Amino acid sequence: MASKSSSTSKALERSLSRRVDRQWLSRGLPMAAPWGLAVVLILLIALVHDLWGGDALVTPLVALFMSALGVVVTGYTWIAAGNRPHLRLMATISSALVTLALVVGLIVGFGPMWQVYAMVAFTWCVCWDIRHVMKWANEEKVAAANGLARLGEVVEAEKFSWRKIKATGKGIVKAEVIATAPDATIGEVQDMRERMETAAHLPVGAVTVKRDPGNAARGLVEVMVDDLLAVPVPWPGPHRVGALISDPIPVGIYNHGEAVEVYVTGRTEDVDLEHLLAMGVSGAGKSFFARVLVAGMLVRKKVTVWAIDCKGLQTFGCLAHGLDWLITDYKEARKALHVMANVITVRTNKLAEEGLDRWSKKSSLNFLVVWIEEAADLFASKNAYDEFVRKARSAGIMVVSSLQRATHDNLSTDARANHGSGMCFGVRETADAEFALPSEVVDAGASPSWRASKPGYAYLAGLGTDPDDWARPLRTYLAGKAELAAAVTAAVGVRTPLDETTVLSAGVPYANRTVYDAPIGVETPDPAPRTVATVPPAPAPVVTADPAAERPASPTLRMHAVRTPGGEDEFAVDDGTGDETEMFTDPEDVDLMSMQAEHEISDARRDLEEALAEAENEHLADVDPAERAELRGIGIDTPLPRSEDMELSFGEEETELTPEQAHAVIDRQLHEWIRTGRTTFGVKDLGDLLEALGKSRRWFYHHRDDLMEQGVLAEGAEYGTYDILRSPLEPTDPVAA
Template identity: 35%
Template sequence: MARTATRSPRQPVNTSTDLVPVGRGGFISHLAGKAMPYTSPWIGAYTLPPMAGFATNQMWGDSALSAGLASAGLGVAGVVLSAVTWHAAGGSNKFRRYRRTQATASVAAGMGWLTCATAAGPFGSPMIDLWLLGGGVFAASWNIRQLMRNAHDETEPVEEKNSLGKIAEAIGLEKLTVKSAKGNGKGMVQAPIELAAGQTMDDVQAALPKLAAAMQVPTSGATIARNQENAGRGTLNIRVADLLKDGVQFIPPVRLGQLPNEPIPLGLYADGETFIINPFDADILQHLLVMGVTGAGKSEFARGLIAHLATRRKMTIFLADCSKGRQSMGHIADGVDWFLTDGREVKHLLKALPGAIKVRGDVLADEGLDQWTPKSSLNAMVLWLEEAADLADFSELDRIARAARSVGIWLVVSLQRATWTNVSTDVRANLQASACFGVDEAGDAGFGLPDRVIEAGAVPDWGSDRPGYAFATGMGIDQSRWAMEWRSGLTDRAYLAALVAAGAEHRDPLDEATATALGAAYAQRAHRGTNRLNPAPTGQLATAAHVLEEAGADLTTLPSAQEEAITVEIEDAYSEVMGLIPNDPEPDADYSGIDLDGSLPEVPADAGMQFERRDRLGTAEARQVIHEQIDQWLQARQLTFQPADLGPAAVSAGRGKPWLQGELKRLVTEGVLRRDGYGEYTILQSPLIPA
């Protein structure tokens, strides 16, 4: 009796090691069982085609008409069956893809042979030859597939590492799952990534320099965008081609007269998308820090942004640049309501601004608004400070930054390095938006960009080698874009000048509440930009429409009156301020050092100076002397003074310290003066003008 191997019912079957029945009959049965699956393709190939071809030929092959129609119908059926097979045999791994191709080819070949056999007959030459040869190839190909299937289960998913996955493995991120990467056709490749247990996104970010080197892209060309809802997922962004290297064209406004809270296009991202900011439409108006070395592109960015804002209504721009003066922004100065190039005037502005902020807050409260919106009667405002560390002290900037946000004043601070020596940590904490251009040291970027952006690989440490390239945060930009490189548009001086001139008809003058609150500092400003109530002289508006039209601008948005009366030759509306501001009155006079906050000094007999004795004037006459001196300073744009500066006037009126102190206090109460720190006073209005 033949012996058979026994196995515990619970022991799993292993086809590669199981024993087979012993004996001639059992061995033959075993071979037959193994061979049976491989005979099916041969049986089908050499029985079904001739039977089907014989049947169709007998039914429709008698006449040419019926044979032709039948062949046509079978041809269409073959195409349909091939398409159905292709879609039904889909799969994501390589075995299933090969099966889909093989199955579709088998159906197409079989139906093609049957179509021809219907008209020509299955047993004539060359149909019988094609059947014998093709059938054998068909059967053998399926036998090979069956052999491969025994070595691998086609239903088992196969993990295939793409090139990014292999690179990740090579740099030590073996457990990182890199999904299928997709290119956008504009030089960017994006790949979703998933972390394995025990990994963090910090591990991936630490390996970014190695990844950038392996991909042969710049360090800033490989960044990670975190998934804000899942710490185990993110997106790998790789810039494999720099499509911005030849420059980006300036993107003009879609129309003139937009509101401040509409989008502002300023350049292109590395993936080809438009770089857009919208600071006044964000939930919180975030003050902006612009940082980068000389030549990195800060001025180009500033010109483009200011030119856009200068074409809008309900918008007022104050620009202070004491380092370059009119060199960078002079051609668009008409769009700036107050262009300050002298430190003294900047000082007056910054001193007057807190009072204006308070007044604007009161107006918004009366209007039922928690923060500025276009519904308010107030203009939105931009205060742009170039090299702010040279213009104001830290405490002054901090006070303005904290209070200005809710009242619709956007503070922009531009400097080369935002270190603690240039801007305090308190001020920097209030500059929640950033535009960081090239820096010399990677560590400098940390003064302007949030830590999570730096950690994501956004480090613009290229200095001035790539002008216009930057990373930006805040200002209504989606956080997924914070670590994406962008480049600002290249501006043309003539074009921007014409654009700003065209926008004059839409620019609103500063609202009355703010203008009044700024007092004499604003009323006596050296530069006055143009607007719809204060247009540029007609003689200056001759050819700018032609400039815009030649540049491809859409003039349908320009008022017809402006189309014929705009010029690119916009004259300087601002003269040198330093030459117009006189020195302190008689600074070298013998009485210039008198301090009226203390007792009037006794004059030694040998001092060589004497004061003319005058009779004590009446109160009205004495006040007139003081008022005339203050008005004289105001007309000369000297808006600040110390009590000692009024010494000569007090002496000439025959008055002393107590009387003068009382007069200064009275003038503060009446709103003519404002007492600042350290005993200094700011002139708000002329005391000669009746209240």
């Protein structure tokens, strides 16, 4: 059974073959026409000589008649050529030569004249071919000039003038439009692009009009007269394998034929990365672009890619063995998003220690790319997402948010504004493009309203590309999953392992990630994924029966990466000492659990008051009203009067735990749960422990807030649950360890 990639290759070959056939018909036949006419003329000379040659009476009369016809045809050719001097000269001379050859051949036959005929015919056929070549080189300019003449009528010729019409030879015609009237603006030309395309019979989006930043009265017009992107361009393979991630990565071609090269860390020597917002309807080609760009990253040094795609393995399955962390589960994605706050804090602290204001290739940290497919699925974690996107750049983390439509209900306006680069594939309407592209690019003519009818077509603004190309359509490379997987496999020795600083800061969610040893979905047996887990430490101390007893200090744990004999990365947990690193994560705006606890207390108090009122009516009905009023003033908080004769004995007085000791007990419980593989819990799971400590749920909520601020806990996927991101007893920074 043929592979999917071979089927794609055959389809490309057929498409290219059809394009070559069309090229042959449109360009080859005119080149061959003069030579074919020269051969036909030989047969015609032989025929007229055989019919009328050699007769003393008939031959002169036919020769005179043919000469008269030749003069008429030559004269008409001169008139029909019009004001085109080269064509008029070539056509007139050709007509005269044909007439002369027929008359001479009629009289003497072809035999005596073949040598002269061959030399003249060869020379004249070559001249015609040269003219055809020159015509094709200039035909775009001629066609565009005629089209621009019609465009000038649409754009009000008395207010604007066209200058410097130039054909690039690659399907693009460039020109300048100058506002000559005082009240004319280039914005008027931009508003009439659709009318211009209609007048020149061009496809939608074929005309772009960009303002000249240095001259408000000047606009730069580009007209696409031939779509060079109609045939998909195969992926040329991995580019600069083993180079640093700061080098450019080609991902497709522009409509003028040049390669689209992106700089994920910024184009200048001083790294100034930009987050990328990729947008387009389903089927527009976002997945093809994602695989090509990620594969280009995975063959470079000092870069690590984490991918989140809750749809499953369809997009990144073929690259799974090269991704350091591939998340396909929604709950795991939420945990990863919450732990990113700690990753950012620890990485920025590390960069500060290295004397860097931003990530640089000189840093010991890897450049980290977090690619999030269908980012709208994580909108429930809006606050954490917004903070992550806002702070990630300073930590050397690039965020790619890919979704179908970046409206405010799918991606907050703050998060969208923090994406410095935008790539827009096909959308439902041009107005949607403004969610991903700068307004000036859309005003210039970027109109990706083709939906899914042109897979791979897109506009790209940012990622180190030339601003002059932002309003120019491009098409991403077409790559088969098998060849992408093979390139990533071959680069296994090139990729730089993730630095220890980031490993430790990512905590339990990263340590328990699923790792793939081979690609998925490329007609190879699916590998059994393995889950990397921390090595359990020694049993943690348990709560003693006597709360007053002194509790032994729990060990400080440190997780670090180790290399197994087989060359794979595993993780271990060692005892160590050091201060815990202060962390920060996004607190929820409203503490729902605290509000619920307050409501429960209020309900209980109301029930108690109702019960006391019923008891009063039942047992104190005969008591004097004054005494009842005095008794009614005694509440549940009123201290009982003590008598000197009253002796109360409750046995040995228990020593109450200090807040720090109670917090330590809760922390050890969380650590114990992590040690046994449990990463989610509810408050009810702490019921017995809180009762033994003599603490209420409300007390725990205060400690919970501290743990969330430290990056230990995060709100769970279900109401009233919490995710444990790391053990509160483990350091997260190798420096602190």
